[in-house]
Amino acid sequence: MARYFLEVAYRGTNYSGYQAQENAPTIQAALERALEILHREKFELTGSSRTDAGVHANQNFFHFDRTEALHPQAVYKLNAILPGDVVVKRFYEVPAEAHCRFDAVARSYAYYVYRSKDPFLADRAFYFPYTIDLDRMQAAAKMLMDYNDFTSFSKRNTQVKTFQCKIQQSEWVQHGETLIYRVRANRFLRGMVRALTSTQLLVGRGKIGLAEFQQIIEARNCELASFAAPPHGLFLEAVHYPSELLTNCVSNY
């Protein structure tokens, strides 16, 4: 019996999220079906990082156990079976006790905002045409790095025991008419990146001052953060593991 990590990327537009659920298309269900078609037996995947309906990923992981070898051209074959918006990148063989969710040491997200209407960004960025002050948004992004409790940016219906997160990167980057909020942390709370983004956008518009932004953080109150920025602007960019974990790539393009 060997354990494998499966690295994937996907456009979330046509999916009801990452994790399998009945009667709804999910990334997990699409992958399990493709694996089953190729290997002629059931696969049960364990997911690394849940993404909501409509959220995209440039990198996400699953793990599974298997006694027999994988198909020698597993990546190529699976990509031919899968629809165009779900892509298998690589398989890694990992130690039997490795876990794709618990062993992740950090995750990186990017939230895309565009300022001038563009038909080719409508499904992958949030249209926000208002005048904004990027310097103030940058100051808000930096301020977040001074805190480690993000209760104010979590959804209420969550089962976590703690709202502590260690933010390692938090910054706005500008590419032409597109603004990208990049954030990396050891862990994220439910809805956190979308709530952080929308609240900072209101800081940029001048609807919330920097002092008020600080009060929102310090209040540790789920009721205070503003609307959640829509899912279609959010990308899971990377799931970070200890470097020794993913050294044995057994199938790629």
Place this chain on the structure above:
Amino acid sequence: MARYFLEVAYRGTNYSGYQAQENAPTIQAALERALEILHREKFELTGSSRTDAGVHANQNFFHFDRTEALHPQAVYKLNAILPGDVVVKRFYEVPAEAHCRFDAVARSYAYYVYRSKDPFLADRAFYFPYTIDLDRMQAAAKMLMDYNDFTSFSKRNTQVKTFQCKIQQSEWVQHGETLIYRVRANRFLRGMVRALTSTQLLVGRGKIGLAEFQQIIEARNCELASFAAPPHGLFLEAVHYPSELLTNCVSNY
């Protein structure tokens, strides 16, 4: 009474083409509805360059006549009414006899092909993972410039009187894993860019030799060209008018 040209861009994925038809969403219908909502009266648009279902445009035009002035913020307001995948760029006031289809002196198309599966290109490029010889495709692209009858690359059910086209640009451009076929001509036949692209891709794969490619062109026979490359890789890039026609922009962002 004044005549206006309306410049638009759109992602064709969710539309049954450019021109209005009953019981199907089209770019024209979306624009006429938005104009009617804003101005509270019917608009009747005449289209410049028909695009098939699923084909995209970075630039296309309509014209219409109107006695009263346009809404002073027409572009901004219409974009708020329109869905995210159809964008109004500009309105131009033009001479009363100007015609957005007949006055076009040339059109430019780009066909996007990607070689390595990417979930974010699935709706806007053609996945073609086979080994290809780009030099041979480039030679085929150049060869097309020596001819002016493209019957072999036209659909049969067409009402045109002549299959003559003057190709002004025909070349393959490589950007990383993406290949782009760029073609500009004074006019195009039905299905022409998609047939040119697919036939050149078969040249690239070695399924068709350059001599055979030349024979296909010279045969002037609609039956010979290969499968049509799918619509979702095709972009109408620009409609070219005499420079004096579009000098009076009356509304933009």
